[in-house]
Amino acid sequence: MPFIPHTEEETRKMLDAIGVSNIDELFDEIPADLINERLDYVPPAMDEAGIRRLCKNSAQSDGHYVNFIGAGAYEHHIPAAVWQVATRGEFYSAYTPYQAEASQGTLQLLYEYQTMMASLTAMEVSNASLYEGASALAEAVLMSVRAQRKKHRILMPETINPAYRETTETIVKNQGITISNIDYSGDTGTIDLVQLNDQFTDDVAALVIPQPNYFGALEQVDELVDLAHKQGCLVIAVVNPLSLAILKAPGEWGENGADIVVGEGQPLGIPLSSGGPYFGFMCCTQKIVRQMPGRLIGRTLDAEGKQGFTLTLQAREQHIRRSKATSNICTNQGLMVTAATLYMSLMGPAGMAQAAKASHANTRLLVEKLTAIDGVEVVFNSPFFHECVLRIDTPMDDLVRAITAQGIIAGMPLGADYEGLQDCLLVCATELRTEEEMNDFALHLERIVSKG
């Protein structure tokens, strides 16, 4: 039996009732020149065995490498129970249900997720998630412009993940929003405060602060927040959620804290899995909650005085506000959020701090081992979380290829995104990397550098 809810007879009845002769006619309003008649690139249908073979081959072509690359997605330990529970039938959906209040269990889980994220970031409100980190930043930019009304300029440091900047530009560029780049200091690899100071004009809606930044370095968040607030700008913090187990929460930065906090949720129990699905998170202050996109779950009492969970502030959303909604996002990455909630519950604050500290310690150890090699040095003079930029005196492409051939992914070369960092590599060692793996990496690197 096909998994189609309507029989041919029912479909016929519905079409007759509205006076349409076939389903294609329902799409008549789409101009003919927009319809792509040929779909040659869609391969023919496959049977189950064929699909298994295709997926297995694709998975194999990813290889099994020892990872020293981060740059936005990180390989962390995921307790086995996380996905054992997340894939139970009761949870196994990517969506908030359409008849939301009929699914109290899902709403309770999302409410608990929001509570955990608000506590982790020290913010008043969290939404039920967005697609992933980069588009979460774009949504935060749109939100800050809505909250600041006539201001349309965003200060975006060069130290943000380049993919986040590109995604944000793509999403906001046709909405009259200007993105101004802020240079980093070549000494510290963090936002250049002097250069930033000159950028505050009356039309600046928000300053974006990544912490840790793309280079792994820690920005001077307290000074940055106070500086931005003094200029009447909002602050958008882009943070690694796991790092918050040991770093100061954005809600506590400076005098008044960040106004919007976004980031990539992947480090919280989501496997790398070739780049997705991941999820984005977003938190904010109560003051600007009505400008926040996405779903919000609230806890309340029903008519009998019993606790219940419900979608709240729905008037912002597209099913009510139509084209004036705060975003086109009405669903979220429910399954990823389920895993993240389980991860945070199982790890607890102490377990997350342990993973974060071990990642920091491992990266320090790795940097120590690698910089002991002649021709390898640390680029920026800044404290870092679990990533660090190294300058290596060897052609980067050859180096990365040679290390990969040894079953090791060396890191993220920065030359393509940063002028002047052609010979630089961003490395990362999470809590999963062993000293033996680091020694192995150092051994191969030394051999290659000494030849170069």
Added chain:
Amino acid sequence: MSNVPQELRYTQSHEWVLAGDDGQVTVGITDHAQELLGDMVFIELPEMGAELDAGDECTVVESVKAASDVYAPVAGTVVAVNEKLVDAPELINEDPYGDGWMFRLQIADPSQLDSLLDASAYEVVESED
């Protein structure tokens, strides 16, 4: 039947307008509109000094049921907004023609007032809703 004061002017989109002698008008939403929308929970007022054309969306009111735009009934500059509503949006429900006023405009062209509806014309609009 909702309350439609004789001395006010009205729009098809359920705003009321009180014209003063000083070239200023006070604007709010009608008793009928607040009844339709239900309990108010939030308002986003226009910015002081904003220059509006007749028909511009300038205020958002949010009730437990819906969020709706309020339009400028005539062209003008915003010279006052009712800040009390920010903390007490329920005033719109309790006293739509008094404490529930939303903003005041310095009008550009007094003749635009003539295009607004009088009370009896607005009662017809209401009855067709």
